[in-house]
């Protein structure tokens with residue numbers, strides 16, 4: 001295994017449990033992106049901002065207002081304590097004597113041999129799981145003006161007065177809301193026509209509406225021209241709607257995507273095919289070399305942890321069971337959750353994907369603003385949307401923007417797993433009053449549409 005993050009560790013454990021002799025090579029720091037600089041630290045700091053936002057709404061709930069003041073340094077301390085705990089657990093698992101761990105960089109010498117520090121390792125199969133890094137994007141003047149990526153943003157202890165967020169993807173929206181909620185003036189500059197522009201447009205519109213209500217300036221359809229430096233602020237020059245605009249702030253947060261970590265692996269020596277800087281992998285996670293697999297962020301398919309783990313397990317199985325039918329990844333239940341407030345959760349097909357693949361679908365959505373439990377909670381942004389097959393009502397996809405979307409989506413994933421339908425959603429009991437019962441309203445609408453067809 002080259003890389004002992006979420007994907008590599010899952011592959012290593014699966015191969016070891018199948019009886020293989022497994023070496024893991026990781027240059028460190030050990031722990032992986034999710035634990036050290038991804039999922040866990042971001043969710044830890046977002047919790048502080050969530051509580052602060054609720055405290056600011058005290059009067060709305062009939063409570064005497066309290067002064068809410070963030071101490072970013074203390075938030076970072078709490079994050080570091082938790083990250084250390086999670087990392088210690090993973091590091092202990094990597095150091096398990098049933099693996100051989102090499103704490104060094106790996107480089108292919110041939111299709112069957114690696115250099116790991118001073119050592120050489122021969123293997124029957126290899127799994128590349130080296131992850132990704134923040135992409136470097138060529139915007140004139142950006143490097144000179146200086147910027148932070150998510151790696152550095154997590155360790156900022158002195159709260160900036162203002163922040164320009166370049167991008168509107170998952171990383172951008174989570175950090176933008178965190179900083180806005182603790183009191184930084186935040187402007188988001190997004191190239192796409194909506195935030196989260198890989199998803200259906202109504203999702204990004206709903207999230208932008210919620211962000212604007214909180215005082216975040218969201219500008220979409222932006223094309224970056226250049227960056228310059230003022231006396232105390234950095235200035236981004238961009239075109240929007242045919243006119244040149246500028247916005248300035250103390251800190252620029254560059255959240256323009258990530259790229260696979262392929263540098264230094266010497267993939268040429270391994271004979272692994274790379275096209276346009278990307279590894280080519282099949283559903284069985286094999287690269288162009290059948291005994292070399294690539295899993296997790298490094299293959300740039302679905303840079304999400306539970307999917308990275310599934311890929312690792314698939315590679316670990318296929319590498320150790322050459323005489324059995326290969327396991328392949330099934331993307332039918334792919335899901336993503338964005339931990340903003342409102343949360344965003346999507347699973348299965350989107351409307352855009354259905355249209356691109358000419359898959360017929362019925363759709364219905366229902367707003368949280370009309371849902372009793374959401375009104376009780378004071379969490380009325382967003383909606384639940386279902387996509388179903390017109391002939392039998394089978395659930396093809398589900399999208400939720402709203403309170404606890406990341407939890408609620410799992411009922412819909414379970415229904416899809418069992419090839420369930422809109423009719424099933426109506427038959428499954430839903431307790432009242434809960435957020436979960438909201439799914440019955442779009443399901444009802446879809447069943448009505450099927451009756452009319």
Ligand SMILES: Cc1cc2nc3c(=O)[nH]c(=O)nc-3n(C[C@H](O)[C@H](O)[C@H](O)COP(=O)(O)OP(=O)(O)OC[C@H]3O[C@@H](n4cnc5c(N)ncnc54)[C@H](O)[C@@H]3O)c2cc1C
Pocket residue numbers: 002003004005006007008025026027028029030031032033034035037038039040042104105106107129130131132150171261263264265295296297298302303304305306308339
């Ligand atoms: C800010 C942020 C928040 C995120 N939040 C979420 C979230 O909430 N939920 C979610 O599902 N996903 C989230 N993600 C994505 C998720 O973190 C990644 O998809 C996942 O961690 C990738 O795992 P991996 O095993 O592919 O890579 P990594 O965990 O990065 O592992 C790669 C390993 O390879 C090692 N390595 C690299 N190059 C070499 C080399 N040449 N030789 C030896 N070792 C090497 C590294 O040291 C590292 O340990 C987030 C990402 C970011 C950036």
Ligand SMILES: NC(=O)c1ccc[n+]([C@@H]2O[C@H](COP(=O)([O-])OP(=O)(O)OC[C@H]3O[C@@H](n4cnc5c(N)ncnc54)[C@H](O)[C@@H]3O)[C@@H](O)[C@H]2O)c1
Pocket residue numbers: 137166167168169170171172174190191192196197224255256257258302303304336337338339
């Ligand atoms: N909650 C989660 O699960 C979570 C949270 C954060 C990150 N992640 C994972 O990490 C991955 C990386 O996230 P990300 O937000 O860095 O990437 P992203 O690809 O989601 O977003 C990058 C954004 O930058 C824009 N962009 C890129 N180059 C540009 C340019 N030159 N000019 C203008 N705009 C440009 C893109 O249009 C896009 O909106 C995600 O795909 C996601 O899988 C997951």
